[in-house]
Amino acid sequence: MSSPLRLIVFDCDGTLVDSQHMIVAAMNHAFDAHGLEALPREQVLSIVGLSLEEAIHALVPHVEAPVRTRITESYKGAFHELRSRKDLAEPLFPGVREALDALSARGDTVLGIATGKSQRGLRHALDLHGLRDYFVTLQTADDAPSKPHPEMLLRALRETGAELHNTILVGDTSYDMAMARAAGTHAFGVDWGYHEPHQLEAAGAHLVLSDFAGLAPAADAIWTGRADGNKAAAGGA
Known part of the structure; x- marks a missing residue:
């Protein structure tokens, strides 16, 4: 199977x-x-x-x-x-490319983006860093209501055929966490962005990552039932 x-x-x-x-x-x-x-x-x-x-x-x-x-x-x-x-310049955060390489190499995992950028702005940012081919669905403010409305995330689910319980949203703002919660998916915050960890937690983050190395283990813990749905170990340790 x-x-x-x-x-x-x-x-x-x-x-x-x-x-x-x-x-x-x-x-x-x-x-x-x-x-x-x-x-x-x-x-x-x-x-x-x-x-x-x-x-x-x-x-x-x-x-x-x-x-x-x-x-x-x-x-x-x-x-x-x-x-x-x-x-x-708009650099990638440390560990982005390595994390995307590892995740995209998995046969059972696909990647997407949901952003307040326009399609033009998003595609420019992805092309600047050679990231376009990693993502199978690109959801922007051109196509759906602004976050925290869940439509961008729901569109990504429809385009890929993934189920809610097998979907994780990774973001740095309370708007991201609220969008994931409204859609019914898992919500992972990151502590290197523009909202503080306590804001992410208050908005419904299941956990807050301290680096990209911690993403795959935390995702696996959620998907295999080793995390309780509200708390899991974050970071790369």
Whole structure:
């Protein structure tokens, strides 16, 4: 009898790719273009994971909708233009490629992405690092409501045919954890992203990983029933 299909869906920014410098720089440009004062770095990074429109609304809810729309377009333009700056590079987090190599080599496991990026932005990030071929499903804010709505994750399940109990969402924000919980899948947080571990736990993380080396053992513990569904050993130890 063949093993059941297992699916791991990753967030992108803050989980696979460290895009904080680009995000903050592009947001500063967009705010400046519309005469708005730049927000603190921590405040900008707190909305990473939401779709861009939802993120702008969360940052400046007092600004009229037409102006927020123009800020959104300015952010997109700034992000595109700033990609050539070496000081704003978007590197992979340590261990990403090794983890993807190991997971994709398994015959019973497929990988996907669910991100607040656009399809264009996601594909650019994946192509920049040669990661596109690792993933069989790419879910973005172009195709579904913003996190924490579960639709992106549910679309990934439909596209791959994986079952809820065999699916794990890996992300760095409370929006990711809430999305996984709403969809009914397992939720793994990571402590190297843009939300603190206590925020991830409060949003429903089954566990919080301290490095990518801990992902496969933690996933196996969930899938083989050696973890209790709420707590498991995290990290690479």
